[in-house]
Amino acid sequence: MTVPPLVRGWCPDMFAPMEARDGYLVRIRSPLGGFEGQQVLAIAELARRFGNGVVELTNRGNVQLRGFSSTSAKLALESALAEGLVDPDPAKERRRAILVSPLAGLDPACNPETLDVAQSLQTALLEENALSALSGKFGWAVDGGGYVPEGTLSADIALQSRPDGWSVVCGAMETGVLDNARAVRAAVVMSRICAENSDLGRPSRDADTAAFVLAKGGLEGIPCKPQGTRPVSLIGPLPGKVMGVGVPFGRCHAKDFEILAELAGTSRLRITPWRSVLLPQQDGTWPGFITSSVDPLLRVEACIGRAGCAKATADVVGTALALASDVPPGCVLHVSGCIKGCAHPRAADMTLVADDGHYEVVRNGRTTDTPSWHGRDIPQIRALLRHELKETQV
Ligand code: SF4
Structure with missing residues (x-):
């Protein structure tokens, strides 16, 4: 290999x-x-x-x-x-990176054509060999809205449901409303432009890319809100008679x-x-899984840490487990083995970054932000959580 x-x-x-x-x-x-x-x-x-x-x-x-x-x-x-x-062709396999609304076909409020549109998009992407030049991180989404609102799925190019069709969202810009076939075609055209211009940043990361892509594709666009900034807790009974079951970390x-x-x-x-x-959805027990949307484990995010990653200098999961019950409802604690922040690439109410067995502590930020406290251990962080996050809640 x-x-x-x-x-x-x-x-x-x-x-x-x-x-x-x-x-x-x-x-x-x-x-x-x-x-x-x-x-x-x-x-x-x-x-x-x-x-x-x-x-x-x-x-x-x-x-x-x-x-x-x-x-x-x-x-x-x-x-x-x-x-x-997996697809036998490695390049095609990379083009199967399509996120679909998790409740598509189950939630009556989600666009009923979501799965069909996702299938059409996948077929079109697999046929377009020029897209092999895209970064392996490039991703698409078909976002039918409903219980999981439009704009929740993060992607470089997303088809987002509208009352009369779909808008194609490319980073911070979106097209007007298109029918199913035109929306899929527009997504492929935009993807091809990204593939042909390898110096462009990914649309989800580079604000200038979206305007360039739409102009180059002859598509009219308007600015839109950032996508995928709000994680959704799909735990417990959900529309469509399904049960969301959380897997700790x-x-x-x-x-x-x-x-x-x-x-x-x-x-x-x-x-x-x-x-x-x-x-x-069914009655029963799911030992070891999370079935309550208020479970404290849902308030902590942690990467595998020292158990599986050479970059970590602390028992990240152990720290997250030790501190979960100290995180107030509505708040998020992110425990990261290093500055890369794999488990939660966003801001959290408090972010811990392992450093030589202790933690740098960032308030209201992500792993790359400037820490407010340095070299803290678990009891010191527990005190900070109680003081800082309880104050947030008052
Ligand atoms: S955040 Fe750092 S330590 Fe944790 S898995 Fe990613 S690279 Fe490894």
């Missing part, structure tokens, strides 16, 4: 594992937001047989498996291809993933970008 060099815009997948402290990690993209039961079982088997058994949910609604050797990652790829979990063992497949029965297991899965 050839492990690709670390270059800008590179993302791991089954063809391109990424090295971590606990071995290589791989990602499997969910087909339009969900897996069939057999696919879930196949993924659990890959994790157990070839990796270290850990299954993680990503903030793009995909799954990540860890702990592979270079040999076992190669065997896992062969198995994934045989199970139809987005991380579970293969056997838990198999339990989710059993609970999903004949339904697809939908994976949300917010570390939860959707199951047919």
